[in-house]
Amino acid sequence: MQPSAANVQVLIVEDDPDIGKLLAMTMRENGMTPTIAEDGHVMQSLLRSNTFDLIILDVMLPGEDGLTLCRKIRAEKTIPIILLTALGEEVDRIVGLEVGADDYVTKPFSPREVVARVRSLLRRASYGLVSTTGHRRLRFDGWQIDPMRRQLHDPTNARVALTTTEFDLLLAFCRNPGRVITREELLSLTHSGLAGPIERSVDVHISRLRQKIESDPREPLLLQTVRLGGYTFTASVEEV
Template structure:
């Protein structure tokens, strides 16, 4: 699908949407806000564009011809940490939770306003950009052999292998590292990570914590580093060092 006026420079957004009118509206709105946009009508077209270019964010519709958006999101999360905003007509909480569980960074249901979607895209882009004030802080945090690269926003395990994380997972881990030994409530974590953008569902934090445990704990069912505090929230028990 090709739409005019997509050559402007700025954040590079890939829209994966087979509805022409929705794609046109989104494209025009984002271009007006200084972003560069390309559109794919299916997962196959998306793959071609990803091979041939770099993008800062993907807006991904759930209902697509062929491979659906949830399957695409799950596949992308095995390969990349690019922020993914899911777009769907489904509005039940279970659908939002599924989207978060497979690695989506935000979830917007139709009908939606272009202004709201643009605001959410900008919020995701701000959190994935490396803030200038961060340069005065440590560049790497270490705990139990793990390394958190603040500049590249990457997580490396004790063998130095990179472990893929979503935007929210990385923000959540960063919040825990900077508050090690302190109980953080779900409300505090929602404020730090903006994980509630997908809807007013406190469970979104539990979903992200669960996914994070699967990556950093030896046994996610019996967590040692990231403990649940009954009626309190979560406690990160590791000793964190700055470098």
């Protein structure tokens, strides 16, 4: 059963007090519980002592910047991360995705837009609404993916951490093995179009996914690029 919004804990990492207060007020008005950290040191302390459902992380912070902090968080946790940035160039957004962010919001932002992105990401992360059908575990090449628990295990049964978007992409491929899927279709299947839609963002997430499931990510065998088409998942997939 889906928990109520009041149970959603959002960590806002923002050094501008006005922006931090605006985001916190927006979260409260939508029934969520916000906590503000003004820098990475406070953020890391809060993460050690509390459990959060999502992080809104400003890129331009004193001390360690948001990209560095995002990379550190992602090395240990699968918690959804939305980057907050004044950097509007596509290359800056792509760098954010490369270090493990699930989405981003550019300043100046609309509070309604932030809420929409938070809700979309929480639905995907917590409740697995990539598809309305099919909750059985799937096996491919010795790997197992569990749609209900949103977990991936390698052939040795070790759990492999995936970001929300990486999991959604892999699940979409496992449910469509052998079929060429365009970038536009992947954005639709994974509900990740909020981040643009920027087709290159799909390429970034797939590159990260290959690092985790391919023996040699530079010569991928499972997840192959189709020139002028998109991607295809070559593994045989069965329900277990």
